[in-house]
Amino acid sequence: MESIINNNIEIINNRIEHICQKAGISREDIILIGVTKTRNPDEINEAIRGGIGNIGENKVQEILDKYDKVLPVKWHMIGHLQTNKVKYIIDKVDMIHSVDSIKLVQEIDRRAKQHNLKMNVLIQVNVAEEESKFGIKTEDLASFLMQVEKYDNIIIKGLMTVAPYVENPEDVRIFFHRMKQIFDTYKSSPLKNIDMKFLSMGMTNDFEVAIEEGANMIRIGTAIFGSRNYI
Numbered sequence: 566m567e568s569i570i571n572n573n574i575e576i577i578n579n580r581i582e583h584i585c586q587k588a589g590i591s592r593e594d595i596i597l598i599g600v601t602k603t604r605n606p607d608e609i610n611e612a613i614r615g616g617i618g619n620i621g622e623n624k625v626q627e628i629l630d631k632y633d634k635v636l637p638v639k640w641h642m643i644g645h646l647q648t649n650k651v652k653y654i655i656d657k658v659d660m661i662h663s664v665d666s667i668k669l670v671q672e673i674d675r676r677a678k679q680h681n682l683k684m685n686v687l688i689q690v691n692v693a694e695e696e697s698k699f700g701i702k703t704e705d706l707a708s709f710l711m712q713v714e715k716y717d718n719i720i721i722k723g724l725m726t727v728a729p730y731v732e733n734p735e736d737v738r739i740f741f742h743r744m745k746q747i748f749d750t751y752k753s754s755p756l757k758n759i760d761m762k763f764l765s766m767g768m769t770n771d772f773e774v775a776i777e778e779g780a781n782m783i784r785i786g787t788a789i790f791g792s793r794n795y796i
């Protein structure tokens with residue numbers, strides 16, 4: 566019997582395929598990250614067996630609790646990361662999406678060096694300038710990127726944003742559009758350690774609009790696993 570999670574993955578894949586066709590984008594260019602926060606290892610493994618190859622968590626503790634119980638998969642840290650917790654995940658995650666301060670860059674670089682690895686990071690941008698959201702302001706991005714140049718053990722792979730929650734995803738199209746413009750500005754940056762490839766934006770409620778505006782990494786939780794009891 567087809568499970569709910571597998572069925573949801575099929576539906577999501579169809580929706581991604583459909584929007585890609587409509588927008589003239591190749592499906593292979595879009596990376597789907599299954600957001601597994603609050604989900605147990607059994608549920609996560611079911612998703613992995615169903616074809617999810619990338620998972621996203623927003624808390625260090627949840628990564629540590631589940632890491633050994635989950636099938637081989639690429640882990641993405643998508644939530645706010647405190648500097649003092651970098652050491653716990655530096656050798657576990659493939660990418661950190663939520664880099665928003667030089668202090669954090671410094672610590673990721675230091676820990677990566679200790680493990681003899683280069684960490685892929687995305688810079689989180691607070692494009693809608695919401696008080697409640699993490700991320701650096703658009704106007705501060707240029708100087709931020711220049712400062713990052715000297716850290717050899719991180720590679721800036723792109724940008725990430727969390728759009729404001731709205732009923733109608735059309736209301737956040739403008740923010741996705743702005744992110745793509747910023748992304749394109751730095752795509753051909755000659756700065757060292759910058760290799761802009763990924764634009765991580767779009768969640769259950771707004772991923773189709775995000776893809777239309779140029780996202781190539783989308784982070785989907787609810788549409789795969791059902792609604793969460795807590796966040």
Ligand SMILES: *Cc1c(COP(=O)(O)O)cnc(C)c1O
Pocket residue numbers: 600602623643644727768769770784785786787788
């Ligand atoms: C929870 C979360 C998501 C996924 O949200 P859904 O609406 O459940 O798809 C994506 N990105 C971040 C940063 C999250 O914390």
